[in-house]
Amino acid sequence: MxxxxxxxxxxxxxxxxxxxxxxxxxxxxxxxxxxxxxxxxxxxxxxxxxxxxxxxxxxxxxxxxxxxxxxxxxxxxxxxxxxxxxxxxxxxxxxxxxxxxxxxxxxxxxxxxxxxxxxxxxxxxxxxxxxxxxxxxxxxxxxxxxxxxxxxxxxxxxxxxxxxxxxxxxxxxxxxxxxxxxxxxxxxxxxxxxxxxxxxxxxxxxxxxxxxxxxxxPGTDAEFLGRQAMVEFAGPSRLPLGDWVRTAAGAYVHGPVPGRVHTVEYGHAHDRDTPVTAEEMRASLLRVSGIDVEITKVLVGTRYGDATxxxxxxxxxxxxxxxxxxxxxxxxxxxxxxxxxxxxxxxxxxxxxxxxxxxxxxxxxxxxxxxxxxxxxxxxxxxxxxxxxxxxxxxxxxxxxxxxxxxxxxxxxxxxxxxxGLGQRYDLPGDHPLIGLPAPDLSLPDGTRLAGHCRPGRALLVTGEDDHGVRALAGAWADRLTVVTAEPGLSMLVRPDGHVAWAADGGCDPASAERALHTWLGVPESHV
The missing domain is CATH 3.50.50.60 (FAD/NAD(P)-binding domain)
Known part of the structure; x- marks a missing residue:
């Protein structure tokens, strides 16, 4: 390769x-x-x-x-x-x-x-x-x-x-x-x-x-065509700055800064392969707003649709x-x-x-x-x-x-x-309420926070210092796992993407942690 x-x-x-x-x-x-x-x-x-x-x-x-x-x-x-x-x-x-x-x-x-x-x-x-x-x-x-x-x-x-x-x-x-x-x-x-x-x-x-x-x-074709552009007007614009305005023909907005115009029209073909022109933006604004403004130049412009x-x-x-x-x-x-x-x-x-x-x-x-x-x-x-x-x-x-x-x-x-996206979770095995969610950014006994330990992109085994049964498992996966000491009471396996793959409250069975380690981190290097 x-x-x-x-x-x-x-x-x-x-x-x-x-x-x-x-x-x-x-x-x-x-x-x-x-x-x-x-x-x-x-x-x-x-x-x-x-x-x-x-x-x-x-x-x-x-x-x-x-x-x-x-x-x-x-x-x-x-x-x-x-x-x-x-x-x-x-x-x-x-x-x-x-x-x-x-x-x-x-x-x-x-x-x-x-x-x-x-x-x-x-x-x-x-x-x-x-x-x-x-x-x-x-x-x-x-x-x-x-x-x-x-x-x-x-x-x-x-x-x-x-x-x-x-x-x-x-x-x-x-x-x-x-x-x-x-x-x-x-x-x-x-x-x-x-x-x-x-x-x-x-x-x-x-x-x-x-x-x-x-x-x-598979999916559905676009139903509307959106156009947005930074433009130059020929003199003071008749198009007021403000929020989105809905009309019988679609919707439009001018702003939040002068010169940015944005229109949405339902039922229009979606063509992304030709440059957005001044005349095109003028005509679209006229159809949607009913206001005819002279646009002399399009500085940058794009089209988009809602195909799904x-x-x-x-x-x-x-x-x-x-x-x-x-x-x-x-x-x-x-x-x-x-x-x-x-x-x-x-x-x-x-x-x-x-x-x-x-x-x-x-x-x-x-x-x-x-x-x-x-x-x-x-x-x-x-x-x-x-x-x-x-x-x-x-x-x-x-x-x-x-x-x-x-x-x-x-x-x-x-x-x-x-x-x-708040509360977004994956459907992962286990019944603890944290499983499948992004791991909470815990404050740790050494003064650090959990998110800081995620920077290297490794899996984390988060557990209390006295949870010897769970901590003893970590050595077998040392090439892909970091142990993080937390306050007693909660143990978690945090995947490299930050989502909780396994969690248990105090007094957990180390066997359940070991099963999770095998499920997500594979066979330990020492067993290969």
Whole structure:
């Protein structure tokens, strides 16, 4: 093999996966078709990507959260009513185009609106922060916050980390062909053939890897067409700055900074292969808003749709998929990036264990088993928001009912937890309430916190100092497991992705811990 793993795509998902593989010592080559990041991603208002609770947790466990916060366009502190404004230096950090409006898009300070603060939205219907249940266990345990970051800035952070860990990143090198067999994959890219043990397709919604490897990708076609652009107007704009406006033809918004326009029209064909023009944006705004504004120039522009598709499986032999290559849906609610980061965290350690030879039977197949249901649920919530965006009278009535539900404590709390990923869990064996959830960030007797011990990407056996029966097991798996001393009373096996695989309260049977170690960490090296 030339390299153990080839990752196609140097977006956030591919780079995060490369970081996870390198933490485990697996040689990895990242191939990226673009010679440099997409121009549109450099403008914060265009390339902003939401960071939800599971992603913040993943970045925290890998020591990346502070860098993400520093580069964020805005960030919610643990109190959801507090919105931290973007730093004045955002423009220089994100490498925004030098045009004034594009600079404004990255450097703009976003401030809470007058009146009640909002914690999120569902199909544009706001979720008020003062309607949330402060006693809810998941909300109370959420201390990391969330926000938005330009994709360009996030890719810079992850690319630096991947390179520092030893990943090779080749830009301007599109994958053009592949030939997979039982022993590996021959990858054709940049006029060369690279022989690899495994190929990970992280190359987006129109994935070349998914197509060439013949993954089935069932789903539904797009119902609406969204356009957003940073534009220049011919004089003072007649289009007022403000929130989303719904009309009989769709919806539109101008803002949050001057020059950013965004339209959504139902029933329009989805063409992503031609540049967005000034006339196209003018015509779309006129159809949706009824206001004719003269647009002289499109600085950056993109189109998107709400097609919903999901690969039937995320693995075929030696080829795996992650991120948009595995699932696509409407961007409403900002779930796409977060879903992909979760894929990378789940896949990384399992693929690394398989490459290194210690993975128990079937471990890699649990990637699809665990992540496919998460993706399907996100798609369902995304489709529901598409349905609530239609302009007919019955949908308007349904939106009114939904708005009333979101104005209740139970409704607001439930919806926010779902769209933020709080309480997301895997269906793993065992009946302890922590199993399948991200491990709590415990305060430890030595003054550290549990998340700090997750940075090397190893499994953790967390237990009290006097729990000799459980601690005695760790030595057999010392090459892939770290023992962490906690206060007496709770023992946990935390997988490398941060999820609890086994847990027991004080006085547990060491035999149950040993079974969990075999299930997730395979045969001890000393027994091979």
């Amino acid at each position: 030339d390299v153990d793993v080839v990752v196609a795509g140097a977006g956030p998902v591919g780079l995060m996966l490369a970081c996870e593989l390198r933490l485990a010592g697996v040689p990895v080559l990242v191939l990226e078709r673009g010679a440099e990041p997409d121009h549109a991603l450099k403008a914060g208002a265009m390339g902003a990507r939401s960071i939800n609770a599971p992603s913040a947790d993943a970045f925290h466990r890998r020591g990346l959260l502070e860098a993400v916060r520093e580069a964020a366009l805005w960030w919610y502190e643990p109190d959801p009513r507090t919105l931290r404004a973007a730093r004045d230096a955002a423009e220089s950090r994100t490498g925004a185009p030098r045009d004034r409006r594009a600079q404004d898009a990255d450097a703009a300070r976003l401030t809470p609106p007058d009146g009640p603060a909002f914690a999120g939205h569902f199909a544009g219907i706001p979720v008020r922060a003062d309607r949330l249940d402060p006693a809810d266990r998941d909300l109370a345990g959420h201390t990391l916050g969330g926000g938005a970051i330009s994709q360009f800035a996030l890719e810079e952070i992850l690319a630096r980390r991947a390179a520092s860990l030893g990943a090779e990143i080749r830009r301007g090198t599109p994958l053009t062909g592949l030939a997979a067999d039982a022993d590996g994959v021959s990858v054709f890219a940049g006029g060369e053939v690279v022989r690899t043990g495994w190929l990970a397709g992280c190359d987006g919604g129109r994935s070349t890897v998914r197509t060439l490897a013949d993954f089935t990708f 598709r999901q690969a039937a499986t995320y693995r075929r032999g030696r080829v795996v998929l992650a991120g948009d290559a595995a699932h696509i849906h409407s961007p409403a609610g900002g779930q796409g990036l977060n879903l992909g980061i979760g894929d990378a965290m789940n896949l990384g350690w399992k693929l690394a264990a398989t490459v290194r030879g210690w993975a128990p039977d079937g471990l890699l197949d649990t990637y699809t088993a665990e992540r496919h249901p998460v993706g399907a649920r996100v798609q369902g919530w995304s489709d529901a928001q598409t349905a609530l965006g239609r302009a007919d009278a019955r949908t308007a009535a349904l939106r009114k009912v939904m708005g009333e539900l979101l104005d209740t404590t139970c409704g607001a709390t439930y919806v926010l937890k779902q769209i933020s």
